[in-house]
Amino acid sequence: MFEIMTLEDSIRVSPEHIGMNKSESIMKGLAAKYENKIVMEFGVVLAVTEVLESTGGAIEVEDAGIHYNAKFKAMVFVPKLHEVVEGNVVDITEFGVFIRFGPIDGMCHISQIVNDYINYDRKTGILAGKDSNKNLKPGDIVRARIIGVSLDKKEINKINLTMRQPGLGAIEWLEAEKKAKLKAKNKPEKDAKEPVKKTKK
Numbered sequence: 001m002f003e004i005m006t007l008e009d010s011i012r013v014s015p016e017h018i019g020m021n022k023s024e025s026i027m028k029g030l031a032a033k034y035e036n037k038i039v040m041e042f043g044v045v046l047a048v049t050e051v052l053e054s055t056g057g058a059i060e061v062e063d064a065g066i067h068y069n070a071k072f073k074a075m076v077f078v079p080k081l082h083e084v085v086e087g088n089v090v091d092i093t094e095f096g097v098f099i100r101f102g103p104i105d106g107m108c109h110i111s112q113i114v115n116d117y118i119n120y121d122r123k124t125g126i127l128a129g130k131d132s133n134k135n136l137k138p139g140d141i142v143r144a145r146i147i148g149v150s151l152d153k154k155e156i157n158k159i160n161l162t163m164r165q166p167g168l169g170a171i172e173w174l175e176a177e178k179k180a181k182l183k184a185k186n187k188p189e190k191d192a193k194e195p196v197k198k199t200k201k
Contacts, residue, residue, distance in 0.1 A: 001077070001078050001079075001080050002046075002075060002076070002077055002102075003043075003075070003076050003078050004049065004073055004074070004075055004076075005042065005073065005074055005075075005076050006052070006072070006073055007034075007039075007071070007072055007073075007074055008069070008070065008071045009030075009070060009072075010056075010067060010068070010069050010070070011026060011029045011030055011033060011067070011068055011069075011070050012033075012063075012065040012066070012067050013025045013026060013028070013029045013065055013066045013067075013068065014028075014029065014032075014064075014065050015064040015065060017029065018065075018066060022054065023051045023054065025066075026051050026054050026068055026070050026072075027048060027051055027072075029068075030048040030051070030070065030072055030074075031047075031048050034048055034074060035047060035048060036103070038104075038151055039076065039151075040151055041151060042076055042078060042151070043078035043079060043104075043151065044076065044077045044102070044103045044104050045074050045075070045076050046074075046075045046076065046077055046103060047074065047075045048072055048074045049072075049073045049074060049075055050072060050073040051070055051071075051072045052071045052072055052073060053070065054068045054069065054070045054071075055068065055069045056069045077103050077104065079102075079104065079106070079146055079149050079151075079159050080146065080149075081147070081148070081149055082145060082146060082147070083145070083146050084143060084144070084145050084146075084167075084168070085099075085101040085102075085106075085143070085144055085146065085161075086101060086141060086143050086144075086171075087099040087100050087101030087102075087106070087141070087142060087144070088100050088101075088139060088140070088141055088142075089136060089137065089138050089139060089140045089141075089142060090105060090138065092120070092125050092126070092127055092136065092137070093120075094110070094120045094122075095109065095110055096108050096109040096110045096112075096113070097110075097113065097127065097136060097142075099142055099144060099161060101144075104159065105159070106144070106146065106159035106160065107158065107159070107161065108142075108144055108160075108161040108162065108163055109160070110127070112147075112160075112161065112162040112163060112164055113127065113163050113164070113169075114129050114132055114163065114164065114169065115132075115164055116129035116130055116131050116132040116134065117130040117131070118130070124137070125138060134169070134170070134173050136170060140170050140171075140172065141170070141171045141172075142168075142169060142170050142171065143163070143167070143168050143169065143171060143174065144161040144162060144163045144168055145161065145162050145163075145165055145168060146159060146160070146161060147160050147161065147162050148160030
């Protein structure tokens, strides 16, 4: 989910931006610090859109930059628990698949892909269901639900996904299931017979 957030922080304007307009130079500093970065407890900052307030302008010892306190708006991609997302499979391993949606990757464990035993082919990088004949490969578009979000860990940031719930999975699977249901609905009964008409003698 995309949100416009109001944030506050102290920001350093580097020497090459000091000659600019004050708001423009602060915007440059904020963009360098925040854009395409994960902000703990929020999400991924895509763009700093506006500087609302700025105070200060302090110079620190042995630092050629200028430091301000700034209040600003930013467009943030916020992964929400239970949200349904669509993305591309970017990597497949023996323990699951990595799915890119928006500016971030999530991981769907092999046990959360499909209700079937899954084989992993190292040579082709494909996951294949034993009984369902469903397979998954890099580049496939999938629909998944977020079941876990951990953006506050320094070592690793995790978004856990599932595709085992109804209406989830590879788009190709969902379209095939839809066609199969439609075909079954429109298929005439095999043993349907004309009723026997009795005639009077």
